[in-house]
Amino acid sequence: xxxxxxxxxxxxxxxxxxxxxxxxxxxxxxxxxxxxxxxxxxxxxxxxxxxxxxxxxxxxxxxxxxxxxxxxxxxxxxxxxxxxxxxxxxxxxxxxxxxxxxxxxxxxxxxxxxxxxxxxxxxxxxxxxxxxxxxxxxxxxxxxxxxxxxxxxxxxxxxxxxxxxxxxxxxxxxxxxxxxxxxxxxxxxxxxxxxxxxxxxxxxxxxxxxxxxxxxxxxxxxxxxxxxxxxxxxxxxxxxxxxxxxxxxxxxxxxxxxxxxxxxxxxxxxxxxxxxxxxxxxxxxxxxxxxxxxxxxxxxxxxxxxxxxxxxxxxxxxxxxxxxxxxxxxxx
Amino acid sequence: xxxxxxxxxxxxxxxxxxxxxxxxxxxxxxxxxxxxxxxxxxxxxxxxxxxxxxxxxxxxxxxxxxxxxxxxxxxxxxxxxxxxxxxxxxxxxxxxxxxxxxxxxxxxxxxxxxxxxxxxxxxxxxxxxxxxxxxxxxxxxxxxxxxxxxxxxxxxxxxxxxxxxxxxxxxxxxxxxxxxxxxxxxxxxxxxxxxxxxxxxxxxxxxxxxxxxxxxxxxxxxxxxxxxxxxxxxxxxxxxxxxxxxxxxxxxxxxxxxxxxxxxxxxxxxxxxxxxxxxxxxxxxxxxxxxxxxxxxxxxxxxxxxxxxxxxxxxxxxxxxxxxxxxxxxxxxxxxxxxxxxxxxx
Numbered sequence: 001x002x003x004x005x006x007x008x009x010x011x012x013x014x015x016x017x018x019x020x021x022x023x024x025x026x027x028x029x030x031x032x033x034x035x036x037x038x039x040x041x042x043x044x045x046x047x048x049x050x051x052x053x054x055x056x057x058x059x060x061x062x063x064x065x066x067x068x069x070x071x072x073x074x075x076x077x078x079x080x081x082x083x084x085x086x087x088x089x090x091x092x093x094x095x096x097x098x099x100x101x102x103x104x105x106x107x108x109x110x111x112x113x114x115x116x117x118x119x120x121x122x123x124x125x126x127x128x129x130x131x132x133x134x135x136x137x138x139x140x141x142x143x144x145x146x147x148x149x150x151x152x153x154x155x156x157x158x159x160x161x162x163x164x165x166x167x168x169x170x171x172x173x174x175x176x177x178x179x180x181x182x183x184x185x186x187x188x189x190x191x192x193x194x195x196x197x198x199x200x201x202x203x204x205x206x207x208x209x210x211x212x213x214x215x216x217x218x219x220x221x222x223x224x225x226x227x228x229x230x231x232x233x234x235x236x237x238x239x240x241x242x243x244x245x246x247x248x249x250x251x252x253x254x255x256x257x258x259x260x261x262x263x264x265x266x267x268x269x270x271x272x273x274x275x276x277x278x279x280x281x282x283x284x285x286x287x288x289x290x291x292x293x294x295x296x297x298x299x300x301x302x303x304x305x306x307x308x309x310x311x312x313x314x315x316x317x318x319x320x321x322x323x324x325x326x327x328x329x330x331x332x
Numbered sequence: 333x334x335x336x337x338x339x340x341x342x343x344x345x346x347x348x349x350x351x352x353x354x355x356x357x358x359x360x361x362x363x364x365x366x367x368x369x370x371x372x373x374x375x376x377x378x379x380x381x382x383x384x385x386x387x388x389x390x391x392x393x394x395x396x397x398x399x400x401x402x403x404x405x406x407x408x409x410x411x412x413x414x415x416x417x418x419x420x421x422x423x424x425x426x427x428x429x430x431x432x433x434x435x436x437x438x439x440x441x442x443x444x445x446x447x448x449x450x451x452x453x454x455x456x457x458x459x460x461x462x463x464x465x466x467x468x469x470x471x472x473x474x475x476x477x478x479x480x481x482x483x484x485x486x487x488x489x490x491x492x493x494x495x496x497x498x499x500x501x502x503x504x505x506x507x508x509x510x511x512x513x514x515x516x517x518x519x520x521x522x523x524x525x526x527x528x529x530x531x532x533x534x535x536x537x538x539x540x541x542x543x544x545x546x547x548x549x550x551x552x553x554x555x556x557x558x559x560x561x562x563x564x565x566x567x568x569x570x571x572x573x574x575x576x577x578x579x580x581x582x583x584x585x586x587x588x589x590x591x592x593x594x595x596x597x598x599x600x601x602x603x604x605x606x607x608x609x610x611x612x613x614x615x616x617x618x619x620x621x622x623x624x625x626x627x628x629x630x631x632x633x634x635x636x637x638x639x640x641x642x643x644x645x646x647x648x649x650x651x652x653x654x655x656x657x658x659x660x661x662x663x664x665x666x667x668x669x670x671x672x673x674x675x676x677x678x
Contacts, residue, residue, distance in 0.1 A: 018609040045608045048641035053605055056637065103566050116566050176570070186604070187568055189637045254568075298603060305603050 001270075001284045005062070008288045012058045012295050013050065017302035020046050029055065057188035060196065061294045062287035064185070064249045065259055067200045069286020070279050071242040072260030073267065077218040077275065078235050078242075079143040083320075085261035086246040088150035089239065090127035092255035093157035095247060098123020099254075100164040100177045117192070117251045127153055132239065146239070148307040182307040183256035184295050191251045201247035204283065210234065218273075257309050258316020259286055265319060280328030289315065312314050334676075344461055378528040383569070388499035389481065393470070396528040401463065403473020404664035405431045406494070410519055411472075412436055413536040413663045414529040422446045422466055424458050424473070428622050430654055431664060464489070465588065470526070475499055492526070495519070496578070496660030511578045513544050513585070515661035536663070543666050544585065551587030552677045558614040558644075559607065560590035562599065562660070563632040565621045570607065571599045579616060579658040582669050586676060588614055608638050615644040617652045618659070626652040651675050 024042050028050040031037055040047060071086040078084075087093070102119040134149035138197060149193040165177055207214065213234050216224045221231040246260075264278070270285070271277040280299045293311040300306055338403065352481045388567075401422045402408055409428065411417055417436075423443045446458050446466070460478045463471070470490045471479060474497035481491045493499075495509065509515075510647045517537045524533025560579040562571040573579045573590070576598035580590045591610040592602070629652040639645045657668025 016605050045641045046609055047610050048638035049605050052638035052641075053608070099566075173475045178564075184568060187566075187637075267619070298605075302606070305601055308625050 001281060005288050007282045008291050009058055009062060012061075012291045013054050015295050016047055016049065016054055016067045016298055020048075020050060023068070025050055028157045034060065052190075053188075056190045056193060057185050058291055059193055060188035060253065061185050061291040063193065063196050063200050064256065065263075065286040065288070065290025066283040067196070067203065067286070068260040068290070069263040069267065069282035069284075070200075070204055070207055071246050072286075073264035073275070073278055073282040074214060074238055074242055075260075077262050078238050079146055080218060080220065081143065081147060082145065082265065083261070085258075086242055087154070087227065087255060087257070087260065088147060089243050089246070090131045090150050090153035090157060091124040091243055092250050093154040094123040094127025094254060095120040095250040096123070096177070096181055097127075097157045097161045097164070099251075100161045103177055104164050110111050121247050121251040123157075124250055125192070125243065127157055128239075128243035128247065132236070143235075146235075146305045157306045181255065182309040183254035183312075184291075184305075184308055185253055186305065187252065196248050196252055197246040199245040204239050204242045204279065207275070207279050209240070210238065211279060212273040214238070215273075255309075256290065256312055258312045258320070259290055262316040262319035263289060337395045376530050378525050378530065382525065384458055384522065384525065387493050387495065390421065391492060393490060393526060395469075397468075397470035397490075398469075399466070399468040401468045401471045401473075403417060403467065403471065403476075405656045406660055406664050407472045407504050408432070408436070408440060409656075409662045409664040410523050411527075412439075413520060413540075414524050414527060414532040416523070416527040416529055416532075419527065421468060422463075426622075428654060430622075431656060448588050474498075494660050498643065510575055511661055512581055513540075513661075513666070514665065515578065515581075516540055516665055519661050520663070539585075543670060547669050547673045548585045551585070552673050553587035554587055555615065556613040557611065558583050558616065559610065559612040560616040560618060561593050561607075561633065562618045562655075563629075565624065566635055567632050570602050570604065572602050572607075573599050573618075577659060578661050579618065582658060582665065582672060583616070585669060586672055588612060604636050604638060607636075608641050611641070611643050613643045613647065613649060614676070615642075615650045616658075619652055620655045622654070649676075 013029065014020070014022050020028075024046060027037060028040075028042060031040060032051050057116055072084070075084045075086060075088065076082055079088075099116050099120040101123070102116040131146065131149045131153050134153070135146040139140060161177070161181070193236075213229050215226075216227050216229045217231060224231045224234075264282050264291055267278050267285050269279040271281040290308075290312070293315065294308055295306045296311050297306045349624060355620050378396065380396065381392050381394045385391075398419055399421045400416075400419045401424065402411065402420055403424045405425075405427050408420070408423070409431065410418070412432075417439055420443050422445070423440065424446045427437075427440050429437045446462060456537070458476075459479060460483055463479065463484075464487045468489055470492060471484060472492045472494070473479070474493055475481070475491070479491065481493075484491045495515070496511070517540060520533045520536050520540070521530075524530040524536075544675050560573045560577065560583065562573075563569070572592040572595070574595040574597060575590065575593040578592055583590045591612055592600075615631060615633060616631055621629070630650050633639055633650055644650055651672065653668060653672065655662050656662070657671060658665060
């Protein structure tokens, strides 16, 4: 799976609306990574397309996809609901509201060029905190309350975003907000990668470290307690890790749907239900799926781009349908 | 009183970028717009009832409209050119002062404003009740979420949709309408007919043609590759204009070659890769976000990843232009042409 992901990344850097010969793509990447060949024999525009546009975009897609994959898997275990996904914590809606406030009304403009992403991240965190406050009883987040609180905060913030758009005085700004609602990797730059990458690495480290706790948590709070795991504290810490890493992703890519919902189920089908194997599998499957979805989004209507949310929706919706049918069978 | 022919469905989403109304102004100083009524020349009087075909639909006016509501600056520009601004009783949308001279701006300021909010697709939003209460006989602009032909017809109010904003171009002809400067003069002629100001329209057309000829006769560019862009205010989406956009007509008149002229849609979204690969030598940036300075608008493109590989960015040949100076066809477009010629030459 790791080799397939590596190949996916290499091939995806070679694919785009502008055709660049594979050997030239390799030369450009080698030139920037290891300094060989020293003298470019390719055009300035091809160099910019490969190294400044496609490479950071593909890598961002991989990191965001991986983040959504592991966070989806973790949340489904934490709230014990197969329909849970990272955005139920309201982070996507919070980021969109923050971004809309930054774009339409200049909130956080003192932060300069990073203001929109920063305010989006803060919006995601604020939404998550609101959900946690609503969901907490007796010092612990109860799964059902967490879900309902997430949905309620999500709806509330979506309405606030719509209200902000309504009062926008420019179509140019309103258009920018659409990016946050549909999701896109078009704004990927090298500078956006470190924060998202570090947040992903930290979240993955915690989840892998607590892989057994996640397994136990999936079995129910009583069982978890019997096996020496404090469900309340574990859940709070994991939800916080999910919110921080997804918040960082959403702040640079908008709300890309279905990956966090569908990928965990695909991963479990491939490697089974334990989180020791499930988390790496969800990371790699999420990364590969989002990178390919973005390739399709870039190529299918070239030179135009299709919103990536449409592609991930087309992939995720059938998975959701299968899931619903299975749930019905179980209930029946 | 107004009567309509067959009705047609409103597909407002199709004109997403077409229905943009500019906001309050900052920016460069354009040439002055005509404020006075043009000198009358020979022109036929309009006989009422007048029936004109607008976006494939018959619009019948029983008399020259006396109470008109306008929906964007380009309409004010055309009405002003035929000296009928006194018929405007209300305005919807935003009217940046950059578009007009002091006299016209004063006149606009005296016209009551019905709404300046924007809908999710960028058009002006207003309640139908508020509009009907004003008892206008004609609204000029575009179909919006609340203002549609069908809605207004119920109250005997006519809606003249600017041809560039027809929601279904095939209603006019099988082929998409390729604009030209004749679109500006055609519009003046139609307005002259509607307001029974054919003589003023003829004079305005003559003036417009002279202005256009002054630029076309002395092109400031010599075949440089160019593109016109509309960039979302955080750079997250880039749109360009094909030959179906009025800005393509301006580029051709200036001696530029639009690298996206052959795209099938009027204003398709494009990728930054495509822009780098096309490597335009001149970029025209249409914008509506007047809360930003022209320099900030320019940085929307220059800050895009890989933008430094684009010749226009390296050479500093990126020219912001307020949207209505280029779209839709109106006397403002001719002003925009002169403005671009001046800036390209400089």
